[in-house]
Amino acid sequence: MEKTLPSGIKVRSKGRCWYSLCDRSAEQVVTFQSEHSTRKQVPLGYCSDCIEQWFLSDEEYEQREAGGRNVLGTGIYRRSWYEIREPSEVEAAELAYERDAEERWKAEGRVGKYRRIVELHQAAKVDGFLVDAWTAAACVKLHDTLNEANRKKWLGLDVRGQCHVAATLLFGK
Ligand SMILES: [Zn+2]
Known part of the structure; x- marks a missing residue:
């Protein structure tokens, strides 16, 4: 890419x-x-x-x-x-x-994994759950726009939950 x-x-x-x-x-x-x-x-x-x-x-x-x-x-x-x-x-x-992208993504944990998928335009498994580039982009965008309290809540969800919330809020799907 x-x-x-x-x-x-x-x-x-x-x-x-x-x-x-x-x-x-x-x-x-x-x-x-x-x-x-x-x-x-x-x-x-x-x-x-x-x-x-x-x-x-x-x-x-x-x-x-x-x-x-x-x-x-x-x-x-x-x-x-x-x-x-x-x-x-x-x-x-x-x-x-x-x-240094790989290191940066690694250091950020799960959100870094979403960023990696977006950057490389390549679906990948995150904690065993396959996430496509479109959903990963929604996760990254949501993560970066939420206020601290809501971000904390969202980060507490599992991957499926994070993807679902991000896709629903950002794309109504
Ligand atoms: Zn060269």
Whole structure:
């Protein structure tokens, strides 16, 4: 799943590299530079290894092209068409926050499990009860909006009860 950080960088869930087959953390910011487009280009987070591997010098790129290999759409890019830079302090902090997601979720207990399901858009069992992304989102939203007294009550319910209350209150279902 992709995620746009507050600073505008797009990464995959848990702050991973934009290249879909890569499981490493994003470390650098890559932005397409177009002289002809007035559209704002979205900065993407890539790991250093992928940048080395997929962003080629003009010479390398042209060699591949001349070699008859189809370059467009193969995940090979002309490095000079991109701005590649280290993240700013704020961006680095956001990337670190995403990278630590698993720990954060773990530390929050059951609510963290709901957050994990929402972030990864993937149903998972919570204390033996299967919770889908839609219901988990309702739980997270309710948890974060309830006042302290009601939150305490809601947290006292079992998973089935929490899901039922959250879905009923938020979606009337
Ligand atoms: Zn990568």
